[in-house]
Amino acid sequence: MAYARWLAGRIARGGWGSSGGSARSLARLRPRWHARACAAALPPAILACQYLDRRWSSCETSAGAGSGSSSSSIIRFRVDVDRPGLLSEATEVLKKQEVNIRDARISTKQGTKATHIYLVEDRNGGGLSEDRLAQVRGALGQLAEGSCEAAPWPRYSSEEVLKHQTAENGIWVSYKDGVYDITDFVQNHPGGKDKIMLAAGKAIDPFWRIYQQHTGRGNALELLESMRIGDLSDPPAARASCDCPYDSDPERHPGLIFHNNKPCNAELPSELMMDSWLTPNPVWFIRHHHPVPVMDPEDYRLCIEGVGTKAVTLCLEDLKKRFLKREVCATLQCGGNRRSELDQIEKTSGIPWGFGAMSTARWGGVYLREVLQHCAGLSHENVEAFDVKHVIFKGMDGMEASIPIEKALSPYGDVLLAYEMNGEALPSEHGAPVRVIVPGVVGVRNVKWVGRVVASTEEAEGPWQRGLAYKGFSPMVKELQGIDVEKIPSMHELPVQSAIVSPKAGSIIELDDVEVKGFAWSGGGRGIVRVDVSIDEGKTWVTAELTNGKDQDYNRAWAWTFWEASVPVPEELQGKEFTVLCRAVDAAYSTQPERPEPLWNLRGLNCNCWHRVPIRHQE
Ligand code: HEM
Secondary structure, three states, rough: OHHHHHHHHHHHHHOOOOOOOOOOHHHHHHHHHHHHHHOOOOOOOOOHHHHHHHHHHOOOOOOOOOOOOOOOEEEEEOOOOOOHHHHHHHHHHHHHOOOEEEEEEEOEEEEOEEEEEEEEOOOOOOOOOHHHHHHHHHHHHHEEEEEEEEEEOOOHHHHHHHEEEOOOOOEEEEEEEEEEEEEHHHHHOOHHHHHHHHOOOOOOOHHHHHHHHHOOOOOOOHHOOOOOOEEEEEOOOOOOOOOOOOOOOOOOOOEEEEEEOOOEEEEEEHHHOOOOOOOHHHHHEOOOOOOOOOOOOHOOOOEEEOOOOOOEEOOHHHHHHHHOEEEEEHHHHHHOOOOOHHHOOOOOOOOOOOOOEEEEEEEEEEEEHHHHHOOOOHHHHHHHHOOOEEEEEEEEOOOOOEEEEHHHOOOOOOOOEEEEEEEOOOHHHHHOOOOOEEOOOOOOOOOOOOEEEEOOOOOOOOOOOOOOOOOOOOOOOOOOOOOOOHHOOOEOOOEEEEEEEOOOOOOOOOEEEEEEEEEEEHHHEEEEEEEEEEEOOOOEEEEOOOOOOOOOOOOOOOOOOEEEEEEEOHHHHHOOOOEEEEEEEEEEOOOOOOHHHHHHOOOOOOOOEEEEOOOOEOO
C-alpha cells in the first residue's frame, strides 16, 4: 500500500528529539480558530459555531502539566544485514530485559540494512533509566552487527507542537497524549489538505469530535499512530461526557444498515429496497459528513448571491409563496456506492457501502433556475458577461459543493430547492428546511441544509469538490505525490448502474427457474433501455422486463427503474452453485463493465461493474 511506502520514509527520517515547554495557552488559540470557523458558517442560526463553543469548553489543559521525565523510551536498532525473524528475536530479548513493548515497527530497508524501532517502557510504566537503556542496548547488540541507540521517548509541550505548522518546520499535531508529525501525510489526506491544515500545530481532538469518521471506523487511527513522534506533556483533560455535537441528531430507523453514527452513514437494506418505488423517508439512505444542524424553519434564511446576481435573502415562506411548487422524482446515489466490491481487490478509503447507498423520493420545492433568474437576476446575458461557470451550495453543516451553470439553469435540468420529500415536510435528517436536489448527479452535490447559493466563476472549495474525496483516479494511482488533484475534474453525472436485489447471495433455489429482481439507474437522466441477466457468466443472457419507472421521460429519467426476469436453470447447472449477474444499458447505449479490477481507484468511487450474486440450485 501507498501508505506503507510513505510510512517507511517517515520512519527512515526519524527526527526524534526532545524539548521542554510550558502548559499551552488556550486563551491564545481560541479566538483565532473560533473566528475562522464562524466566518465559514452561515447566518442566522448556524450550529457550527455552537459546536465549536461546546468543543472548546471541554478542551482544557491539565493544570500544571509540563514536560518532565519521559514516560517511555525509543530504541533504534540499526543492523547491517537484516534477516527473517530478527524482529521477533529482538522482541524476545527485550522481554527478557523486563521491559513492556508499546510498539514495534519494522523499518526502512536499504539493501540488506534495516532499522528496527521499539517503543518501550519500564515494568512500572515509566521511561527506562540511563543504566537500563545501556543494558538493553548491550543485549540487543549481541543479536546482529550494527548499532543500537536507546533514548528517552520525547515529550513535547503544546507550545512546542504549535511551532510546527509549516512544511519547512514540519507539520505536527497532537491527539490525546501523543504528538504526530503529519508533514508528508497532508497531501494524501482523504479529507483534503485545507481541512487537515486547520489543525496544524494544534490538537486534533476537537476536530475529530466533529469528524468522528476518523475514530468510528476505517484506518485513520492506525495511520495516525504510524506518525507518532512522541508524547504530549500537557494533554487536554478528559472532556465532559455531555459534550457531543451529535447529541441532537435525530432518532434513526433501526432497519438501516449503519456504517457510522457520528456522522451518520447508513444504507438502505436490500430487503426493503424494492418494497416501493419511492423509498419511505425513515429508511432512506443517510450520508452525512457532520452532525445534523438543528434549525427552526421560522429562522431559516437562504442567501442567493455571487457574480451576475443581485443578492437576495429568502425565508421558507418566500420560497413557498413566491414560486410555483414543482415536483421531481429522483434517485440519489452516493459516489461510493458498491465500494465494498472494490475493497475486495485492494482496500480503498471510505465507507464500505454495499449497493444500498441509493434511494428514491418525490421531491417538492422550487426550481433553482427560477429563483436564480427571476429573483436574483441571473439572466443568460449576465452569465456570459460575468463569466459565471458554477453555482455553489453552502450547507449549514459546513458542506460545500457546486454544479456547472449549464445544469443549474437548464430548463430540462430540474434542479430543485426542495422543502418536501415524498409529500411530507423535508425531515431534518435529509436537509430541512431546504436542500438542493440535482437530479442525475452524484449524491454529494445535493447539498442538505442549504444556507447560501453563490453564482461563481470558480468551483466550490473544499475536499468534496476540489479535493480528492470525489475524484476518480486510474487503478495505477496508489499515492498522490506529484498529482495535482485540483486539476482532475470532480464527479458529476454517474455511470449506468444496476444490481440484483433478489435472490440474495447464498440463497438456495429449488425451482427450474431463478426469479431475479433488481433496479437500474443511470446518471444525467439517461433512461434504462434494457437489463440483461445471465447465470452462465455471460455466455447467454435473458432480457429482463422493466417495471416501475420504465415510463419516465427518456432523457429526464431521474429515478431508478425496477426490473425482473425469470431465468431457466439449464440441466448442466441443476444441483450446482452458480452466479446470477446483471448489467443495464442506458439511453446513451452505455453499459456496465464486466469486471471490477479495471475500475479500482484510490477512493473507491463509481463501482458499476456487472453485479454478481452467487447462489445454489437444489434438485
Ligand atoms: C491528522 C491526522 C488525520 C488523519 C490520519 C486523517 C485521516 C483520514 C482518513 C483515513 C479519512 C477517510 C475516512 C473515510 O471516509 O473512511 C479522512 C477523511 C476526512 N478527514 Fe481526516 N485525518 C486527519 C485529520 C483531519 C483533521 C484535523 C480534519 C478536520 C479539520 C479532518 C477532516 C476530514 C474530513 C472532512 C474527511 C472527509 C470525511 C467525509 O467525506 O465524510 N481530518 N481523514
